[in-house]
Amino acid sequence: MDRPQPPALRQRIGRHVLLSLVLIWGLGSAVVLGVGNHFVAQAFDRALLDDAHALAAHVRGGEAATTSGRSRNAEPLHLDLTPREVGLLRFDQSETVWFAVYGPDGTLVAGDSHLAPGTIAERALHAFSNLDYEGRELRRVSLRIDGQPPFTIVMAQTTAERTQLLRRLLVYSGLAQLWLLVALGSWLLRGIERDLRPLTDLQDAVDHRDAADLQPLPPSLTHEAATRDVQRLGEALDGLLARVQQGLRAQREFAGNVAHELRTPLAGIRAQAAHALASNDPAVWRSELQGIAQAELRASRTVDQLLALARAAESGIALTLETIALEALVRDVLLRFLPRADALGVDLGAEGIDAPVPVRGNTALIEGILNNLLDNTLRYGRGQPPRITVVLHMGSTPGFAELRVTDNGPGLEDTALALQLQQRWAQGDQGLRLGQGAGLGLSIVARYAQLMGGRLELAAAPGTGLSASVWLPLANASNPSTQALPTNVAT
Template sequence: MPLAPHSHRPPALRQRIGRRVLLSLLLIWGLGSAVVLGVGNHFVAQAFDRALLDDAHALAALVHGGGHNDRSGQGAGTLRIDLTPREVDLLRFDQSETVWFAVYGPDGSFIAGDHGLAAGTVAPGSTHAFSQLAREGLELRRVTLLTQGTPSFTVVMAQTTAERTHLLRRLLVYSGLAQLWLLVVLGSWLLRGIERDLRPLTALQDAVDQRDAADLQPLPQALTQQAGSSDVQRLGVALDGLLARVQHSLHAQREFAGNVAHELRTPLAGIRAQASHALAQDDPAVWRSELQGITEAEQRASRTVDQLLALARAAEGGIALALQTMELNTLVRDVLLRLLPRADSLGVDLGAEGLDQTVQVRADAALIEGILNNLLDNALRYGHGSPPRITVALQVRGGHTVLSVADNGPGVDAALAQRLLQRWAQGDQGVRLGQGAGLGLSIVARYAQLMGGGLELAPAQDGPGLVASVWLPTAGE
């Protein structure tokens, strides 16, 4: 199956961030230009409208009452305009715009100016009004001024809007170019900052990519301590934690494989030797004897493997273990009832103390059963007193619950008790009996540790024997 082409790979983080930054800047530039255009149009229109209104007031000041004809020969009635033809030309003059004007009497009769320049509508209570007008194919801006007097009259002035449009365009171009220059500078600065801030992440990626699969040592501290972002530092810490967990897991797997290979070598060699000896004999009694030995060797090997697996699960279980509140006295009673037939077959007096009161602990039921099974199995195999007796006791001491298994066997001294908590450690009796592999107590200690407790071995106080005590945090303490 062909590999997917590189073009389908997602873009790099710096590219995605850079694109979003540039798009955001372009959007800001567009919105800024729109705001400048709107504000500029408003104030430019105000300035030109004010100038047009001032011209209308100036023209109204030249309108007088009386007489039938003005000096220019235009208009009739009681109103006249004191303007010569030259002054009229000056009034119409503008370097870039064309100006029209008209004066109307109180009855709407034309007095002077340009015919056809109609007056606009002025709202009641107002003296003037601005409006748009089309004349001779041109867009005009018109002001209509109502002048009160005796008699009253209306002045209309209009001019083209080319200068307004030109001024607004220049405002938009200059402001847009200035904003664009600022955005280019800001975008360059932001892109350099993104590149600088992502450089530790790139170095971290390169350091991980160049590592050998067997190299699980923590990352160099310089990669995380010199990072400019706490996020990169936390990522480095998280990677170190992941490497530590993987290293711990691999160590546990190697140790498990080595332990299995070491412990199964002897029983497998014995099974092979017994099978070879049985095949070389013709006596069925020998066959039966050797087969019985093979069965016992297989049982010891199976038990060793079960213990090794339990220990490996305990080591891995330390990563995440959900503890629950449970009644320890009920769980202990159930385990004792299951082991009573075995104790009776061995002639062992298996008793209990302190199970009549409710004791709640924060623990895991499977680990508690594993602890009891290992402790009682050790006591049943090694604690042979006269007569053999095993007592399981449950006590609450302060903020802890103590689960103890006591036997009346030969016991161990303090130095050996500490050594038995280690893997593969066995006492003289265990070596002499040839049972077990020295893993049971180390499994118990690991289980107790996972639940926030511990294991202690001590001589019995009222005679020979050994007391194995597991203390666990009491629920609610």
């Protein structure tokens, strides 16, 4: 069962924004209704109370009257309004009005007998209340007049007009808020679309890019983007493309190196095998088999060096460094090379390996450095008589220990050639003449030294041999810097 596709980012953001706006619109309408109801009720209640006070001003009686110096009994309470004035009092264009006047004993003085007074608090002079009459809701005010004698005025009216006013207020305010909601929502959606357009452009640029195109993205999509988030995303993609390009370049270089270097020995092996198969002479077979074995050794050595160089490039990402007793490590490597040196008649010696030389490095890389240097000197640096010396020295360069391998071979003609030999596939005249190696040993040494914070230097003069010096940081150095190394050292 296929999983449903997730919504687009702009749809999700737009949905959240519109939902928030609708909720705000609903809350705003409720607030408007509540506030409007409060103030509309206050306005109508105030008008109803004013009408009650106006009616109370027309209540007469209750005080004794005098005529020509003679007194008479107090006049009873009555409403001093003509029928026409009572009609005007009841008149309202949209509401029905009732009123009643009650004496101090609760008897009806004037008005509608069905309109009973409401409860008035002891210290209050009036009170508002709601009541139902013949299925209609009425708003009533009871007004107490503390006169001689006291009386109560009751007035009530229907609530259709205030309800209609509230309905109009809600409709008009709701429509206005709805219009503002639509305008604000449109503006926000356009803003979201505009702000997310760089992401769409970035996606289109990546989707339409060829798999082999690992160049950085256009600056308009990364460094010149409208928002910092898009800039960071573009920079992250550029960094990823750069790392992928570097990895692919290393893979292509490794594959090309292997293909280039194995082409010649494999062709030789094929030719020698064909020559042996075409001959019936056992001596020829033996000779060709020996040649095939030598070619296979050269091919294997080339592959090992290529793999070592590839591992050196990879180990630069996360290399574990630790304190290493360099003198003990050099002693162990020399012991492994002694049988080979004796077989070749080479005098292999060492100096300075009795004193402790603690360095900060990687055991495998240091062994690789010494293996490649000794292998090079055993192949190309044999003088008459052949002599190779490994020297450990500490103190010539602050913060670094020097590992130097020297021979008494033909040496090099100039410094430029010394720098050239540290590049891939570079060989001196001696290597070309002997037909051995692939020109990778010194480049591996330089790379290993660089990974551990050190440097490689080749120093030589014609006829005086070659001196390869590797500086490695001391373990107890506070913060060794490669800037302190000799300026003529090249990596």
